[in-house]
Amino acid sequence: MIVRIQGFAWEVYTGRVMPAFARWLVDGDDTHTYHLFEQTRCAQEELFVPQPMRQLRTWTRAKAFAQGLPRGPHTHQEYALLCDPGQFTPLSDRYVQTHPPQLYQDSEALRTVWGALVQQFCLPWYMSPEFEMTPELASPVNTSEALPPMESSELISLLQSAGLNDLIDSLHQSTPWKTPSQPPHEHLPEEVLHRLLADDNVDVPSNGVIIGRLPTTLHLRGWLASHAVRAMALFEFLACGRRAMPFGYQAGDPYGNYIGYLTPTETALLASSLEDISIPDPHEAETDYHTFLQERQLxxxxxxxxxxxxxxxxxxxxxxxAIRIATQQQLGLICSIG
Structure with a gap:
């Protein structure tokens, strides 16, 4: 898996994103979070989910999870710590803290909402492809050129192959299946489907700085350790899972694959500890790694x-x-693996 680091707009994260989560999880008001989420790429992509599967949308599942969270004096304090980056960050060290602030269980949907907001508002180096929502794309309509609708049997087979039998049962109970001439979901114009599916034809711009593939990032960790213990520790917070993330981490998840971050202060400390460091030649380093792999075969x-x-x-x-650029821009850093 590829490991990337990106500039992290800490002021936006602490002043806009996490306060919205605090109002949601602590005060029970999800209005601000939903308003932000509507602007994300994740939410725009899910506009085209077929009607019978809309209960699987990220926001629907995240909202249901949040409504079922335990409520009480202890949990209220836990949620407040979780949503306050200033208090959460010092308590997020897994090597030191036995129980960093966390929810009673991870929620993939809640993690996706958080990651989508981070991607949309907190990554100034991230340049997503321009995707203008034209009226035709925003409001799918039935046309004679639309692709044939999915039959109920086809949808059930698809869900069975994905192991979603519980959803099949709920659909049977809640969805009045119609005849093929009136499918249980809206048609998508053919050009919309082509645009959504033709990923190979889209130029993907830079979305971060690649610092290797797992497990070769251990090369960086060992190299930093030989130079300064502080540099190694900060790298562990950034890319090695030492720092707990507010809503968990899942490698390879498009929105939940953020494994760690550094605040602007921590990034500046890392930069200062590397001022006089000697950079290995990348070609010699590649040769060294190949030699190491050959040695392992003996x-x-x-x-x-x-x-x-x-x-x-x-x-x-x-x-x-990347560290020096982030420091000059007074940014933090955030690391993703996928």
Missing amino acids: STSKRTSRLIDEVQPAYAGVFVD
């Missing part, structure tokens, strides 16, 4: 005792450059 008696953490990092240069 028999136990001939194998060296070198660890993967001792291999020279090929992405050290771009990593240090």
Whole structure:
């Protein structure tokens, strides 16, 4: 999996995103969060979900989860800590804190809402493709050129193949299946489907700085440890899972794959600890890694005792450059894996 770091607009995160979550989880008012979520790419993509499956939309599931959260003096304090980055960040060290602030269980939908808001509002280096919602795209209509509708049997087969038998039962109870001439969902114009599905034809712009693939990021960690313990520890917060995330982490999830972050202050500390560091040559580092892999293929008696953490990092240069740029822009950093 590819590991990326991006500039993290901490002021927006602390002043806009997490206060909206606080009003939702602490005060029970989801208006502000929903208003922000409506503007995200995730919400726009889900406008085209067929009618019978709309109960699977991210916001619907996240709202249902939030409504079922336990309520009481202790949980109220826990939610308040969770939604206050200033208090949460010092308590998020998994190596030190036995129980960082967290919900009683992870919610994939809530994590997706959080990640979608972070992607939309807190990543100044992230440039998503321009996607203008024209009236035709925003309001799907029935046309003679529309693709054939999905039959109820086709939808059930699709859900069965995905292991969603519970949803099938609920659909039978709540959805009055209509005849094929009146399908239980809206048609999508053919051009909309082509636009949504033709990902291979879309130029994907830069959306962060790649610092390697797992597990080669351990090269960076070991290299930083040999230079400064502080640099290694901050890298662990950023990219190694040492920092708990407010609503959990799932590698490969389009919106929930953020494994860690650094505040602007922490990013500046990391930059200062790397001022006089010597950057390995990337070509020599690649050769070193190939040599290490070859050594691992040898028999136990001939194998060296070198660890993967001792291999020279090929992405050290771009990593240090990203840190310096973020510091100059007074940004934090956030890391995703996917």
